[in-house]
Amino acid sequence: MTDAPAGPMLAADGTPLRVSLRRALRAQKLRALMLVAPLLIFVLMSFLLPIGDMLFRSVENDxxxxxxxxxxxxxxxxxxxxxxxxxxxxxxxxxxxxxxxxxxxxxxxxxxxxxxxxxxxxxxxxxxxxxxxxxxxxxxxxxxxxxxxxxxxxxxxxxxxxxxxxxxTSGYLLNAVDMRLSPEGVVSEPEGNQIYVKLFIRTFLMSLGITFACLLLGYPIAFLLASLPLRTSNLLMILVLLPFWTSLLVRTAAWKVLLQQQGVINDLLVWLGIIDTGNRLVMINNATGTIITMTHILLPFMILPLFSVMKGIKPTYVRAAKSLGANDWTAFWRVYFPQSVPGVGAGSILVFILSIGYYITPELVGGTSGVFISNRIAYHISTSLNWGLAAALATLLLIVVLLLYWTYDKIVGIDNVKLG
Structure with missing residues (x-):
């Protein structure tokens, strides 16, 4: 005598177990979605929609x-x-x-x-x-x-x-690269009117210079903080974070006082006999003032990722390298530095992206040779009211940043970037 085939397994309420599990998983996913929904809505309203509107304005011509x-x-x-x-x-x-x-x-x-x-x-x-x-x-x-x-x-x-x-229309985007539509097709603007390509080049070169300066100054500071005892490093970390407690406008204005020809730095150099009174350095309203001021402002954004990565590097690795015959420089360059590269990448990306879109500091200390493309975008938004051209400039800036980000990912690998 054969047994009757067993029926489907049932849950406590008599529902088939498979159906009950599907319902439970669906309810769990719905609860998770409801938890993240406020964040998704915020990102959509404050980030994605404005970017989409900017992209549309760069070609809109109705x-x-x-x-x-x-x-x-x-x-x-x-x-x-x-x-x-x-x-x-x-x-x-x-x-x-x-x-x-x-x-x-x-x-x-x-x-x-x-x-x-x-x-x-x-x-x-x-x-x-x-x-x-x-x-x-x-x-x-x-x-x-x-x-x-x-x-x-x-x-x-x-x-x-x-x-x-x-x-x-492609007119706004063409204007953003110093070109224009004409009856003969796309032509370049007269040489005297070509300003945007030069501004883009200046922006990227100065941003790279600021990033390199922050890395050059921030790496030894982060190394020192990671090497000191916890009590001492925490005390010094307060000095690194101190600029965040001061208004950006105040810090920029302070640098204007320090860098001007009759300012503190020039007076100190004259007092030390390094320069003559009649040969005071011009460090304000130019690219020099922009680089110095922005390096100071963005330096903490380089130190913090470096410090968080260096803090996780075990000192036993360097001691093991020295015990095998490596000198201090070889142990640092072959053992310590490669492990700190993720922090270097994170800090460099953070500083570069922040600097490329800065507005207040170049506006106050940049003069005519130290302003960025962001200052021109702000001019078209608030003064000339040419929002289409402003959107086109911002769109090109976004595209170039994404291309640089993609290039960095291909060369270094974005998975190697760490904040701690």
Whole structure:
């Protein structure tokens, strides 16, 4: 006699065990998701969405097609490379579009956008309401527009409208690398107007210099802190952390006092006889002042990762190397330093990324030769109100930083970066 096949295993409530386990796992995952949901929402609202908005603003251009829809359609078949003006239909469409724009008061915003590409468009469109009053809808629009303002007979005005008539544009990104759209295609800006590539190069070179200076000063300090007894190292660590208890603005202003030609450092050098009174060093409002000040401000961000890694290096390794015949330098370079590389990588990445986006310190002590690309971004946001160009500069800065981060990962390996 054979036994009847056993049925599925049941939980205490009579539910099949497999179903009950799935429910329990699903509930556990849901509870975990609810715990991290506030953090995810915060990261989404404060980090991902602003970055996405910045990326979109760097190519967004809807003001032209939304304000001049009929004109954009009429210019679709017009070649901006020719010197001839568009036909009567384009001027008639422009009259209709601008009539609506004046009623909705959007012509000034349109003029501001086009003025970034061709100077004079802002004033032309601000006065278009007066021009429209002199134009008779029953008569041909082309001659009346040109008679009202000779700029409407300038082919460059129409070329600008044509080139920037799409909902998306590469104009901002091209401007960010000292290039621009033209009827002939993409061309470089005149040499006298090329500033952004130089600013990018200056920013990266100075950031690398600041990172190297912080490493050069921070490594021996971290080594000393890791080698001293705990009581002494904790006491000295307070001095490392002390700058965090002082306002960044105060520290920067203090360096302005120290570095100026009549400041403390120059007075000390004169008193020691190192320099003459008439040959005081110029260390402010230039790249030198920016590097010195930012090195002091960012030095703790190099020391702390180095110290946390060095604290975990056992001194027995160095003693074993010396017992095998290595001198102090060989034991340090072949045994100790390789183990501290993760701290070097973490501190260097931290300092470099912080320095590349600094704004306040270069603005106060940089002058004209020590400012960073971040200062130009801030200028376009708050002064020129060219948010598209500011977004394009920030986008390029983000892309270059990510490329450097990827390169570092390929060469060194991001898994080797440790904070402790």
């Amino acid at each position: 003001i032209v097609p939304n304000t001049l829809p009929k004109t954009v359609v009429e210019l679709a078949d017009w070649d901006p490379g020719q010197e001839e003006l568009p036909g009567e239909a384009a001027y008639a469409a422009l009259r209709d579009d601008l009539t609506v724009a004046v009623e909705e008061k959007t012509q000034s915003r349109l003029g501001q956008r086009l003025n970034y590409e061709y100077s004079g468009m802002s004033s032309l469109l601000r006065g278009v309401g007066r021009d429209l009053r002199d134009i008779d809808p029953a008569l041909p629009a082309k001659e009346q527009f040109i008679e009202a303002d000779r700029k409407w007979g300038d082919p460059r005005v129409w070329q600008t409208i044509k080139l920037y008539s799409g909902n998306l």
